[in-house]
Amino acid sequence: MNAVTEPHRPYYIPNPSPYPVVLSGALFLLGLGAALRVNALTAGWWVLGAGALLAVYVLFAWFGRVIGESRAGVYGLQEDRAFRWGMLWFITSEVVFFASLFGVLFYERNIAVPWLASFNAPHSALAPFSPWPHFTAQWPNGGPAGQGFEVVNPWGIPALNTLLLLSSGVTVTWAHAGLRAGRRTQLKAGLALTIALGVTFLGFQLHEFSEAYRVLGLTLHSGVYGATFFILTGFHGLHVTIxxxxxxxxxxxxxxxxxxxxxxxxFEAVTWYWHFVDVVWLMLFVFVYWL
Amino acid sequence: MSAANLSSEQSHAQHHDAPPRGITRWLYATNHKDIGVMYLVFGVLMFFVGGLLAELIRSELLTPTMRVLTPEAYNQVITIHGLVMVFAAVMPITTGFANYLIPLMIGAPDMALPRLNNWGFWLLPAAAVLLVLPWGLKLIGIGTGTIDTGWTMYAPLSIQAGPGADFAFVAVLLLGLSSTMASINILVTVAQQRAPGMSWLRLPVFVWSWVITALLLIAVFPALMAGCIMQITDRHFGTHFFSASGGGDPVLWEHIFWFFGHPEVYILLLPTAGLLPHILATFARKPLYGYKAQVYSFCAIGVMSIVVWAHHMFTSGMPTDVNIYFMLSTMAISVPVAVLFFCWFGTIWRGSMTFETPMLFALGYIVLFGIGGLTGLVLSDAAADQQYHNTYFLVAHFHYALFGGPIMGIFAALYYYLPKMTGRMYSEILGRWHFWLTLAAFNLVFMPQFLLGIAGMPRRIPDYALQFAPLNMVSSIGAFALGATQLLFLYNILRTAFGTSGAVASARVWEGSSGLEFTLPSPPPFHTFATPPAID
Structure with missing residues (x-):
């Protein structure tokens, strides 16, 4: 915050840094390992593992470096604003990512499935030639060749999870208020509560996935319903974990x-991210579990 | 987390004006000019890799019957040619110009997030290696080579393709990450780092073109990344996003791909469309005509490009009313593009023009991209497209639009800024030879392809019927000439960058040039505008 008192302070340009190129190397290993692994090559596991270790190390080192710079007071108002805008645009790109997944859900449910079933419409000239004469447009749907499955009851675990995540949005705001008022105990308690709520959410979510697989017969293989269900809830869960x-x-x-x-x-950037993950969950609850 | 390296932190807060020595200058770079140069070098290198693949394609098509490649290898070569040219050649070069020029043009000391900048760059070589690695793996008996679906990676072909497809999808994920990081950095830099007095409507046109490009990248690339993840889960984890047996739809992939892919065309085009007015104004010795009209056109193109994507899918079996919507919206986007053309004409109108190499390439851009745009109007007609879509007419249109546009623009901009970057003039004679030979050879390659397409020659096929033989031979000979001509270009830039025979460039370089970048010496010092310049 020195910039307020020193208007001519030069913008902080970091010295050459090894972290970006090493992080790229780590992501290369992760990508290579994944591509080998999905094609059943055992070497994939080793490459994946090496990439993951390297990525964790670099993230620690890089963030550590930035935190060190922040503590040493090299950032001013301008750098602070650059970080804010950067985080804002990053979250925007995440919004697009999830919007695409919701778009896929909408397309499969409202366009693809009715179109497949339209072959069987009573007056359709194609009806006699339909490869799936008993297929009807309905949601949930596992597709013409799909096996039966049951769906998760939205008013069980998902409703409870909604409550947990919404409360965590409140607790993180409470922590922020504590930080701004200089009440460190409130800050710590708020953060700890938020983490506890998040972890509980994740635990319930894992339990729900395992129930889906073992009891409901709802898996990744359950046609478009299973695919959209798991990709949306899975990526959301990944974001809650992060x-x-x-x-x-x-x-x-x-x-x-x-x-x-x-x-x-x-701290603020993390709360932005957390609220974003919160909003995504609300959309998930309405469009994936409920409607 | 690591308080340990804080002591070195303090001493490093001081900056040196000389660049660091050795390989770490490039590996660990945080300087926008160094990172910009790396983008440019990588892009030009990959332009030659993609070009070599193009020569392979034309060698196969020189005469009927299979002589050079197997059909499988042919499919892999056309796929990697497309992916390399789009993602590893044109995009990195335009991003390189952004990194090098934007801080100079807006009077900023550097990009706002220098380390993020370097990360964005180094993801590119990683992705490029992943794209071509399957060819190496095939040599040691793993897999069937690279992805062979065409650069659009259409399902269900992509679901059944060999392991090379997984490498391509992972590579696209890395490319998406790279573009997202570069775009975030550009947006933050322009919003945040402008010199006092450099208001939004005083930004150079090139900066505006990149603002729109970066917004487009953030708005569409994450969708393609989501799509690539779904391709991988469809291929290996039993999901049915793109397969009708599970209620999914292969056309969904086409929607996802083109939701990204059509804005991508403008992502490739806009940065050079933004550089063009600078070059035209310089050599017409006039101020640029229609600044606001161009800026608003960029904005309009940016918005409209997101809602016209399915004109790439007229033959995929969409309902007629959907086709009509996409036809009309596609035709409408030619309006802001035409405004750009009028502004370019207005800029050179009654100017005292000279025809140095950058100006020649800029004028060539207008002509060739004009042909690409007008033939695009033919294809945007949903009824006519049924006839032309899967023929060489489309291939010719595409190359007039993307070689005639971005690549001609890249040549123009490289010749225009090379003296600024290196401090030496390139060889004007070689440059003019490069232009005229490129223009002639390019038309020799692709004009016959319009005729072949109208005659009904299907694209993506390694062999063809005998009646197509003469025009294909003309096209292939043109391709060899076009490839050979680019060696002139390579020699000229290497000679300028490393030789000592070129004349020394002045700060202003060109008689008619204007802009903050031309107030700096050529080449500019390692760090520039540590204190913001005065903007009048």
Missing amino acids: GAIMLAAMLARTWRGDFTPENHFA
Whole structure:
């Protein structure tokens, strides 16, 4: 926040840094390992593992470096704004990612399935030649060649999970209020509560997946319903996991004495991300579980 | 997390004006000019790789019957040619110009997020290696080579394709990450780093074109990344997104791909369409005509390009009313593009023009891209498209639009800025030879393909009926000439960058040039605009 008092302070340009290129290398290994692994080559596991270890190391080192720079006071108002805009655009790209997945759900449910069933319409000239004469347009749907399955009851675990995530949005805001007012205990308690709610959510979600597989017969193989169900809830769960890890990092930094009531953008960025994940869940609850 | 390296932190806060020495200057770069140069070098290198693949295609098509490649290898070569040219050649080069020029043009000390910038670049070589690695793996007996579906990766072919497809999908994920990071950085830089007085409507046109390009990339690339993940789960984890047996639909992939793919055409085009007015104004010795009209056209093109995608799918079996909507919206997008053309004409109108190499390429851009655009109007007619869509007419249209547009624009911009970047003039004679030979050879390659398409020669097929033989031979000979001509270009840039025979370039380089980048010495010092320049 020095920029307010020193208007001519030059923009901070970091010195040459090894982290970006090493992170690219880690992602290369992860990509290569995944491509080998899905084609049943055992070497894939080793490459994946090496990539994952390297990625974890670089993320620690790179973020550690940025945190160090922040603590050393090399960032001013301009750098702070650059981080804010950067995070905002990153979340925008995430919004597009999830919007695409919801678009896929909409397309499969309202266009693809009715179109497949239209072959069987009573007055359709194609009806006698339909390869799937007993197929009707309905949702949930496992497709003409699909096996039967049951769907998750939205008013069981999913409703409870909605409650958990919404509460976590409140607790993280409460923590933020504590941080801004200088009440560190409230900050720590709020963060810890938020993480606990997030982890509980994840536990329930895992339980739900295992029930789906073992009891309901709802799997990745369950046609378009299973595919859209698991890709949407799965990627959301992945984001909750990442969010919880980031919250834990914020808690660790709080414990170490980081963040001041004026200067705590890392914390704010994580709360933005957490609220974003929250909103995605609400959409999931309505369009995947409920309607 | 690591308080340990804080001591070095403090001392590093001071900056040196000389670039670091050795390979780490490039591997660990945080300087926008170094990263820009890496993008440019990588892009030009991959332009030659993609070009070599094109020569293979034309060698096969030189005469009927299979002589050079197997049908399987042919499919792989056309696929990688497309992916390399789009993602590894044109996009990196335009991103390289963005990195090098935007901070200079807006009076910023660097890009806003320098380390993110370097990460964005180094993801590209990783993706490029993943794309071609399956050819290497095939040599040691793993898999069947690279992806062979065509660059559009249509399902269900992509679901049944060999392991090369997985490498391609993973590569696209890395490319998407790279483009997203570069776009975030550009948007933040322009929003955040402009020198005082450099208001939004004073930004150079090139900067505006990249603002729209970056917004488009963020708006569409994540959709393709989601699609690639679904392809992988369909291939290996039993999902049915793109398969009717599970209630899915292969056409869904086409929607996802073209929702990305059509804006992608403008992502490739806009940056050079933004550089063109700079070059035209310089050599016409006039201020640029219609600044606001061009900026608003870029905005209009950006918005419209997101809602016209399914004109690539008129033959995929969509309902008629959907076809009509996409036909009309596609025709409408030619309006803002035509506005750009009028502004370019207005810029050179009654100017005192000289025809140095960048100007020649800029004028060539207008002519060739004009042909590409007008033949695009023919294809946008949903009824006519049924006839032309799967023929060489489309191949010719596409190459007039994307070689005639972005690649001619890239040549123009490279010659225009090379003296600024290196401090030396390129060889004007070689440059003009490069232009005229490229223009002649390019038309020799692709004009016959319009005729072949109208005559009904299908695209994507490695062999053809005898009546297509003469025109194919003309096209192939043109392709060999076009390829050979590019060696002139390579020699000229290497000679300028590393030789000492070129004349020393002044700060202004060109008599008619204007803009903040031309207030700096040629080449500019390692760090520029540490204090913001005064904007009048």
